[in-house]
Amino acid sequence: MEQAQVPGCYRHPGVETGVRCTRCERPICTDCMVDASVGFQCPECVRGGSGTGHSRTANQPRTIAGGRITAGDPHLVTTILIGMNLLVFLLGMLNPRLIDEMKLIGLAFDPDLGRVVGVVDGEWYRLVTSMFLHERIGHIAGNMLLLWLLGGALEAELGRLRYLTLYLVSGLAGSAFTYLLAPENQGSLGASGAIYGLLGATVVLVRRLNRDMRPVMALVVVNLVITFGWQNIAWQAHIGGLIAGLIISYAMVNGPRERRALVQWAACGLMLGLSLLTVVLRTVTLS
Template identity: 40%
Template sequence: MSEAPSTVPVCYRHPSRETYVRCTRCGRSICPDCMTEAAVGHQCPECVSEGKRSQRPARTAFGGSRVGQAAYATRALIGVNVAVIVLSALVGGTQAIAGSGGWFGLLGSGTPLTQWGEVLGYASYVPGGEVHGIAAGEWWRLFTAMFLHYGVLHLLLNMVLLWQLGRYLEAHLGPIRFTALYLLAGLGGNVAAYVFTAQNQPAAGASTAVFGLVAAAIIVNRRLKLDITTLVPLLVVNLIFTFSIRNISVAGHLGGLVVGAVVAVILAYAPAPRRTLYQAVGCAAVFILLLAAAVVRTQAILA
């Protein structure tokens, strides 16, 4: 006589394992290796995966992704700045690192890379030589200058502040909004240096963007009703530094500060309904205004 088939339920993924536990979503039998504890009962791996796909990602108070807490954008920006100065040293020699510039000789010298990418209005490198600069069609300088530095000390001062402020702001804004803030502040500072300084005066450095981050941190904290007593002295010290040290681009620092503040207001105070749209349109408007200012300056130089 043949035995009656077993009626004990088995795991749908492991048919050799008997179980009396069922997935609370799909009702399939699951063994201990396949079950994931849920708010009510247990779920199978497929239902757990489907639930994760259907969940909306967590957002910050300003609509940014929580991925910003890992500071990936801040790390990437620091990495780009470090890579650029290494490249500058490779093409310009060891004096590009330190020992040939201002600040008691601690700054580095210019290199072919800094010449190529620094803010320069309209001038030649040597008397009677070819004219270079933004007004000569070298528009990339408005962007590349924020990643160039005259030596390790120049780089270190900016990267310390970028690391401290960048991680904080990226955690609140998310990586995309934070990167937009950084780039627009840097661009704003470079445009200001182009517009308000002599056309043969070069300028470079991440300080244009970093000044924007200082202003943004103050505005974000005000929006969140958090303390700003440690940020205001930081801003004051950097402003004193800007106005008291020779050969610093005052226009670049102040331009980055103002544009960073404007972008931060757009990101922090955009109304919750359709927040992302307002933020994108506001940032795009700032970008267009900066380009318009650069075009007007170019026309004035070439007139």
């Protein structure tokens, strides 16, 4: 049996190595490794990602998606998102009328508010506010646990801006899909669309890093069983968010290095545009 040849460092061809740059995937030896949030990067990618060759920024690697690694709490955005969800939950507990004003609904007469409500009636804000709304402790506890487990790692891997964009666009896609397929008078609320977007992104990222897929796929299966096996769950939000998360994250971590930012934001823009188009077409149909 022929023995596999170990590649040599691209900068020091005589030095064998099993490590590759996480950005360009060229083999690098210990003298060329620059520690990054995910594995190691080569000196050229570090300089290129920093935007200049100045010594002040030469050792500031970017994330696998090209995001800037900032100082401070690596889970800052995740913590803020959890805090916002908890705050809105508390306000809803103190004032149940807030839930009626903010939940996603197509068009219906609300006896508690004494008027017609819904996106069709011009209340488009419900597509976003419903993403931060929960009624039951078990509901918000499950969503926030997943947000912390999935979001913290994704924020560190993608960078704050890309991570926040992934979360919000996935959540909006989940709301749009629910608005399209759910009965017009059916209320919906929860961060599940955004959370499932993070779940899809985790699948893509684990695959990209060639890590063991079994734990994350088991998590996906369990959540899909809950989605379709549990009563009173807006499965449309879960599926819409999951699809958006898969598409956006694939563009973020697999795009070509030369036009990576363009591909990433084009994918985000595409999902945002499709979500808005879905909302417009559904509104026209129900009007």
